[in-house]
Structure formats: structure tokens, C-alpha cells
Amino acid sequence: MDLFLKDIGDVSNESRQYVQKRKIVSLLNKSDAPLTIPEVCQKVRLSVPTGTRLINELIDDKIIVECGKRETENGRRPSLYQVDTSYAYSVGVVVVLKGLSLSIFNLGMEEVFSAENEDFVLENTEECLTEVTAFIQQSIEESGIAEKNILGMGMGITGRVNSKAGLSYNYFNFLDGSLTGYLMTRFSFPVYIDNDTHLLGLAEQVFGRAKNEKNAFVVNLSHGLGMAMITNGEIVLGDDGFAGEFGHMQIVDSQRLCFCGKRGCLGTEVSGHALEEIFKEQIEAGETSLLAAKATRKVNFKMILDAAQEGDVLSISLAHNLGFRLGKALGNILNLLNPHVIIIGGKFAQAKEILFDSIKSGMMHSALSLPLRSCELKFSSVGKEAAIKGAGALTLKKMNLI
Amino acid sequence: MDLFLKDIGDVSNESRQYVQKRKIVSLLNKSDAPLTIPEVCQKVRLSVPTGTRLINELIDDKIIVECGKRETENGRRPSLYQVDTSYAYSVGVVVVLKGLSLSIFNLGMEEVFSAENEDFVLENTEECLTEVTAFIQQSIEESGIAEKNILGMGMGITGRVNSKAGLSYNYFNFLDGSLTGYLMTRFSFPVYIDNDTHLLGLAEQVFGRAKNEKNAFVVNLSHGLGMAMITNGEIVLGDDGFAGEFGHMQIVDSQRLCFCGKRGCLGTEVSGHALEEIFKEQIEAGETSLLAAKATRKVNFKMILDAAQEGDVLSISLAHNLGFRLGKALGNILNLLNPHVIIIGGKFAQAKEILFDSIKSGMMHSALSLPLRSCELKFSSVGKEAAIKGAGALTLKKMNLI
DNA sequence: GCAAGTTTGTATTTTTTTTTATTAATTCAA
DNA sequence: TTGAATTAATAAAAAAAAATACAAACTTGC
Numbered sequence: 011m012d013l014f015l016k017d018i019g020d021v022s023n024e025s026r027q028y029v030q031k032r033k034i035v036s037l038l039n040k041s042d043a044p045l046t047i048p049e050v051c052q053k054v055r056l057s058v059p060t061g062t063r064l065i066n067e068l069i070d071d072k073i074i075v076e077c078g079k080r081e082t083e084n085g086r087r088p089s090l091y092q093v094d095t096s097y098a099y100s101v102g103v104v105v106v107l108k109g110l111s112l113s114i115f116n117l118g119m120e121e122v123f124s125a126e127n128e129d130f131v132l133e134n135t136e137e138c139l140t141e142v143t144a145f146i147q148q149s150i151e152e153s154g155i156a157e158k159n160i161l162g163m164g165m166g167i168t169g170r171v172n173s174k175a176g177l178s179y180n181y182f183n184f185l186d187g188s189l190t191g192y193l194m195t196r197f198s199f200p201v202y203i204d205n206d207t208h209l210l211g212l213a214e215q216v217f218g219r220a221k222n223e224k225n226a227f228v229v230n231l232s233h234g235l236g237m238a239m240i241t242n243g244e245i246v247l248g249d250d251g252f253a254g255e256f257g258h259m260q261i262v263d264s265q266r267l268c269f270c271g272k273r274g275c276l277g278t279e280v281s282g283h284a285l286e287e288i289f290k291e292q293i294e295a296g297e298t299s300l301l302a303a304k305a306t307r308k309v310n311f312k313m314i315l316d317a318a319q320e321g322d323v324l325s326i327s328l329a330h331n332l333g334f335r336l337g338k339a340l341g342n343i344l345n346l347l348n349p350h351v352i353i354i355g356g357k358f359a360q361a362k363e364i365l366f367d368s369i370k371s372g373m374m375h376s377a378l379s380l381p382l383r384s385c386e387l388k389f390s391s392v393g394k395e396a397a398i399k400g401a402g403a404l405t406l407k408k409m410n411l412i
Numbered sequence: 413m414d415l416f417l418k419d420i421g422d423v424s425n426e427s428r429q430y431v432q433k434r435k436i437v438s439l440l441n442k443s444d445a446p447l448t449i450p451e452v453c454q455k456v457r458l459s460v461p462t463g464t465r466l467i468n469e470l471i472d473d474k475i476i477v478e479c480g481k482r483e484t485e486n487g488r489r490p491s492l493y494q495v496d497t498s499y500a501y502s503v504g505v506v507v508v509l510k511g512l513s514l515s516i517f518n519l520g521m522e523e524v525f526s527a528e529n530e531d532f533v534l535e536n537t538e539e540c541l542t543e544v545t546a547f548i549q550q551s552i553e554e555s556g557i558a559e560k561n562i563l564g565m566g567m568g569i570t571g572r573v574n575s576k577a578g579l580s581y582n583y584f585n586f587l588d589g590s591l592t593g594y595l596m597t598r599f600s601f602p603v604y605i606d607n608d609t610h611l612l613g614l615a616e617q618v619f620g621r622a623k624n625e626k627n628a629f630v631v632n633l634s635h636g637l638g639m640a641m642i643t644n645g646e647i648v649l650g651d652d653g654f655a656g657e658f659g660h661m662q663i664v665d666s667q668r669l670c671f672c673g674k675r676g677c678l679g680t681e682v683s684g685h686a687l688e689e690i691f692k693e694q695i696e697a698g699e700t701s702l703l704a705a706k707a708t709r710k711v712n713f714k715m716i717l718d719a720a721q722e723g724d725v726l727s728i729s730l731a732h733n734l735g736f737r738l739g740k741a742l743g744n745i746l747n748l749l750n751p752h753v754i755i756i757g758g759k760f761a762q763a764k765e766i767l768f769d770s771i772k773s774g775m776m777h778s779a780l781s782l783p784l785r786s787c788e789l790k791f792s793s794v795g796k797e798a799a800i801k802g803a804g805a806l807t808l809k810k811m812n813l814i
Numbered sequence: 815g816c817a818a819g820t821t822t823g824t825a826t827t828t829t830t831t832t833t834t835a836t837t838a839a840t841t842c843a844a
Numbered sequence: 845t846t847g848a849a850t851t852a853a854t855a856a857a858a859a860a861a862a863a864t865a866c867a868a869a870c871t872t873g874c
Contacts, residue, residue, distance in 0.1 A: 026457075026831090026860085048822070055428070057862045062823065085821025086869035170782060179782070225651040237748065239643075241650075246643045248750020249627045252783045255747040260740065260778040261663050270780060338662065343748065345657040346639065348650020376662040378672060380572060380581070381654045428830085428862095450852070459832050464853070487851025488839035 030054060031064055032410075035073060039093045039117055039411045044077050046088035065091060073097050093117050099155050101163040101199075102402030103146060104206075105181070107132050110142060112149045113395075114160075115402040117411060119216065123153035124398075132168060134181050143196050161411075162200040163193070164404025166209045166397050173204040173251035202404045204247075206230065207254045209400030210355050210392075211238020211245050216403045216412055218353065218392040225349045227340065228390070229256070232356035233282040233311070235336075239347060257281060261339055280336045282311035282357065288328055289314055299324040315361045326364065333365040337372020341382070344373065348381045355390035362389040432456060433466055434812075437475060441495045441519055441813045446479050448490035467493060475499050495519050501557050503565040503601075504804030505548060506608075507583070509534050512544060514551045515797075516562075517804040519813060521618065525555035526800075534570060536583050545598050563813075564602040565595070566806025568611045568799050575606040575653035604806045606649075608632065609656045611802030612757050612794075613640020613647050618805045618814055620755065620794040627751045629742065630792075631658070634758035635684040635713070637738075641749060659683060663741055682738045684713035684759065690730055691716055701726040717763045728766065735767040739774020743784070746775065750783045757792035764791040 033054045038045060045053075051061035068074045075094045079087040095118035103112045110130035114123040127145050132138060150157060167189075169180025176190030177183075185192050193201040204212075211228040214220040220228055224243045230236040235257035239246045246253045257277025258270050266284075268275035278284050289309055293299060300322045318325035340352055358365065370387055377385075392399065406412040435456045440447060447455075453463035470476045477496045481489040497520035505514045512532035516525040529547050534540060552559060569591075571582025578592030579585075587594050595603040606614075613630040616622040622630055626645045632638040637659035641648045648655045659679025660672055668686075670677035680686050691711060695701060702724045720727035742754055760767065772789055779787075794801065808814040 029457075046822080055431075058823070060861055082821075082870080084819075084871045086823075088822055225648075225655075239748070241641075241643045241648045242646045244644045246627075246749055248643075248783065249752035250750060250783070250786050252780075252786075253627075253748060253750040255780055255783070258747050258780050259744045261744065263665070272778070342661045342663065345660050346641070346655060346745065347648055348652060348655040350651035376674070378654075378657055378660050381650065381652070381657070384652050384654075448852085460853070462831055484840080484851075486841045486849075488853075490852055
């Protein structure tokens, strides 16, 4: 575990051996397939004898393991090496308005433990924060994984977050210092926080369709609307970590009031919340819908999307309208950033059939032909665990293991 | 000159010494002030004895020079070292519709030679391309700088450019391969191209107010409208190098037809061209202006800005309107990318007095309070040579010397 | 089934780099 | 003015890495 505690970029006279071992482990853990000694040595610019020696030491330290031999055309077959995924773990926590969940991942980002507190209700109080830390502590104990084997914890938290400073503005903002600072006094490992949109982007980058993409958008379309942008292979956090407020772009002509206090925000027309509101308005204005007829409780956007899939005319028309407006907004940003792929994530990701064409036609409406031609529209495949996977990936990302 | 010819990231068994020397030269050339041996050794993670040896070898090679001693509080005073700025040169060329200019810069990005072809008219013909290469060849000869001492050439060219592939879509598009490929057969050094907006951003990053900024916008407001975005310290080129088409954001309500074929483009209201058009319309509609009365030839946007500065009411009102709309659009993008600074560059940069407040109020109209608070609005100070400075900087940027 | 060709991996030698020790240059206080 | 403290640069010793040479493991063609 010592291997990851020091910062590789540090200027101190850290031994090259340490740095080189870290490089080897980073390389092996980032690689999809196991690598041979010559491959590793080439990548980390090391001679084969020293590379072999370092790898053998890493094997002695139980950090990497040999795993068979590569099938080759000719010549002696090289042994293959990979990181022992159970050497260390990372914790992902997601705190939302009505839910608190935790997962523990190994170095291969496979979930090895998960826990959930269904009764949890997020409040901006010390008691609530205590509840969160207690839940984390207890879950880690339950998992049976020693705290010293945990590399770090990533936390996704509702509301506005300054991921660089580790500050949460809407919840747990009563602390003297940062939220991450507070949490790090409770645990023996480093803690990172970010908002759900950035975590969704990270999950998509690590597991999903944004893998290896240098320029991409990951739209987080659920109750609200956000967007993670990948430029030059890195998620854009912005100067204070606020980047991604797609829902507050002022580009729609309607005069719906947004909860940010302004009018004309994209999120007042393109978001789960907006879809629910508009549906209600339409029903009140006399439109008919199978869904409204059979719904016993409040209609939520998930139900509207399902109804659209089942052929409900009003639902289809509203979904198409939403998709078209989203596409138009995306086309605008596409002109600016020229991404290679746009991925629709969040809870709307399942509604590909209904949304794909309308988003596409919206994009055609606003995007220039050259950047549009080089951009593909995709829908996320990571699923609803995206946020917690992103939270877990946060630590490995910071440690350069992913 | 050999020092810069190999790519540092190569996987071949390049000697570490070569890489380390490149690192030392990069570090010294990037640094604003000369550095001492211990400082260099700390930064490039080398022991003082080897660092000293390599620096002495670089001095023997005439690449770096000693330049006095540092004044310190106590202890032996260290010698200071810096790159010999006349060791190598980079060429910057700018090709616009009616003008062709070239400058040669030393490693300190000081202009050591410049030439201009005033009669040049850009055409998409082989003759025109021949004229360009002949002008470059002749200018280099005139400068007296040997071609073998030139690191490379950066070229800014009007029209749409794929900077990654080295393709120019609007001009010299008749070539079999890329434009950079063609030029590299004519010269013994590497050639890079980009569009004026990216070069403006680079110039601002190297010389101007975007220096050391990790997240910034550099608006190119001249005849047209573009924007270079800096995220994570790097200019966003996009997947094909098309990033920055700010002028074609579809967010204005007017139905003016843009030359891209669409309506509602920001550039139809916010750009020098738009300002001229709107001014003409207003005069035709009966508005009065001192400028229109005394102008003998066609009124251009520069004249309108000057008139505004001198108190012409119509010009002021149009400029304010333009500023407000620009600010509104910037506020939208600011929500998305959370920059630390927005720099207004291009030919409108001189109109700070007239534009500052209106842009600011436009931004307040659309931006969220948190990202707005952390963003400063500035006006460029690089001046009209920005494009050619950016072109010259392109080579040094690619060689990691800047 | 064996020699030629190819690639991996290890042992040995050589080179390079770091570490440690030492000398040099400077300030400051007694 | 002299020596204690501090930092820089060099010299010598020790350690680490690379280069070289070679052995091991494999394929293929005869």
C-alpha cells in the first residue's frame, strides 16, 4: 500500500525506483490486457534487465501477478503480467436527496461490496453528516476490507460542489474547512468529492462509450440537466469545478421561470422535471393521454417516457419536443468544442428509440456541417450505477491508475 | 539544432541524456527568469552533479548561456542560466484575403525579422500557393537566417482549417495531400497550420492576459466572431481542429441570414460585419449619425467604433447592443466551462471603454452567480500582431519550448 | 527431428547516475 | 576580523541502470 501514498510529481529526491514502479503499475492497471516485460520496458523507457528486476520486486510485494504466457507467431513466449486487482480498493459514495449508497471497488474497478441506506434523507445538518460518516464506517467494517487497504474515497453529492477545493455549497456547508478535509480527519485515506454530472462523465470515460475519447460530451439528463465535457482527453472541471451547467443555458424562448431565478433556461424545457411540468400543463389545458387516465399518483418523467415507448401520443410529442430542443442546444456547443462523440446519459439514456432522431434533427438545425459530420450521437450503456462507479473511479483517477 | 529534431515521447531506446537535455532546455525556455543549477535539478529530478554536467554540455553546444549570479540572503551565490535565444528560430506566416506577412522569432519569441507582401490577394489557385512559398523562401533568405537554424513554421490561414491533419478547406484545397505536407516538401523544417482564432488564443496564452491560465476564453471579435477556449491549460482544438465557431451559435432571435446558410447565428449580430450591416440599415431607416454624414466611402466597423468613442449616439447604441448580446452568449458558455478569465481580442479589443460594461451586463443576464463571480472580463493587450505572434509561437508550442 | 531463425529472459560487464564527502563562496554576528 | 551558518559546486565512492553477451524457449522449413 505504500506504493501509492507519495505523489509522483513531487520534487523531493524520491528514488527513481519508486517512480518507475508506480509507472509500471499505472501502465499495467490502465491496460485492458496483461502485458509482457518487453512491452512494459518499452513503454516506461527502461532496459529489460531493470524492468524485469522491478517487476519481480513488485511480484514479491504482491502488487502484480504473472498470468500465463502470450501466444506468439515465433520466438520464446513471453510471460504476461497484470496488477493484482485485490491489492487495494477504492470506495465510492453517492449522497442524494433521498438515498445514501456505498460501493467498494478493486483495482480492476469491479464492485466487491455495496451497501445502501434507503431511509436516508439528506439534510444540511451536523446530525446528517454524522449519519453519513457512520454509514461509511460501518459499511467498510461490514465489507471486511481493512482500512489500510483502501486507497481513497470518492463522493458524489447533490448540489453545487467545488471539486477542486473539496467544498460542498448546498449541503454540509456549516463546516469550518472543506468537506473533504473534514472527512479525511475521520478516515485514514484521502477523500475526493464531485457532482453527479462530472462523475457520470468519468464513469462513461472509464467504462462506457467515452473510453479513449479525446473530445466528447456526456449529457446528464435526469431530473435536471448537466453535461460533462471531455477536451484533450480530460474532463473539464473549470476554474472552481463548476463546469457543466448545461441546464442553465439561456437559449429557449419560453418564459418559464427556472429555480435559478432566471427565465429562458434550457433546463426549464429539457429535463425530467420540465417534462413533468409540461405534461401537467398540457393535461390541464385539455390534452388527452392514456397515461393521465390510468395514473393514480403524480406522473413522473419515467412514466412519461415509458408511455411514449408504448405509443401514448402526448408523451411522444413531448419527448420529441424535448429531444429536438436538446439537440439544438447540443449543436450550438458542438460548434464550439467539436467533439467526436456525444453520449446521452442519465435516466433518459434508456429512451434512445424515442429521443435519437429528434436530438439528431435538433443538432442539424444548429450545428455546422463539418463539426456535425465528425460527431456521433450515442446513448449511455453504463446504467443507473453510473454515479457510484464514477465516485469509485475518482480515487483511481487521482492516483493515475485508470 | 539536433536537440529538437527527435520526439521526446518516442518509445525507441533514445538515450535518457537526450530526453533530460530537452527537459532542461524546455524548463529554462519556459521560465520567465533565468534559473540556477539546483533549481533546474529539482525540477527535472536530477542530482546536482549530473545536472551540472548536462548544463555544461549544453553550454558547450551553445544552447544555454550563463548570465550572472542570483542575489541571495546568505550562502554562496548560484550562477544563473538561460537559453541562448538566438540558438534557433521559428517562422510565423499569416495568409489573409488581402495580405501575406511573415515574421521570424527567436527562442525568446522576440521578432528578429518581418516582411510583408501588401499586394497579395488570396486565391485558391496553384499560382497563389507558389507565390506564398516564394515569398516565404525569399523572406527567409533576406533575413540572413540559415534554414538549418529554423525550428519550424506556423501558418495562420483564412477559412476553415483542420489543424490536426494540416488541411485547409477553403484555400489551397486542390492539393493531393495536406497543405502542411506540401509545404514540408518545400522547406527543411516542419510546418503547422491553424486558423486565426486558435492563433489569437495561443498568442494570448504566450504573451497576453491568458498567461498561466488553466481555464480561459479568448474571443476573436473582428470582422467575424470566433473563440479560443483554454481548458486544463490547453487550447481546445476539438476532434478535427474545428473548435471555436462561436459566431455560429444559434441564440439570437433575429432572422438575419448568416453566410453559413442558417438564421439566428450570433455572428449576424455580434461581429464587425454585422455592425456594419446594422449601421447601414439604421441609417437607411432614417437614424442620424455624425459618422454617416461625414463619411465619404463605405463605413466600416472600425469607423463605427471610433465614432462611438467620440460620442456618436447611434454608434454608441449599436456598440452597446453588440456588447450586451456578446455578454449574454458568453454568460451561457461560462456556465458550461467555468473559465477564470474572458479576454476580448481581435480588432474590437481597443474598444474597451465602450464595450466593457455592456458585455458585463449581458453576462450577468445569463450567467449563474457562482461561475460569474470567479470570472474576470479583460481586454487583450497583444495588439494587431497577435495572429503572426501566435503563428510563430505554434512551432515553439509543438516543440514544448513555450 | 533437427537446424535456422526469432524472441524472451538472465548473467556479466560497462556506463551512468546518485550519494556522500569536501571545497568554495557568501552573510552575519560577536 | 574571524568564525559560525548557509548555500553552491566539485570530487570521490557507491549504487543503479544500461549494454552486451548468452542461454532458454519457441516456430518453421527442410
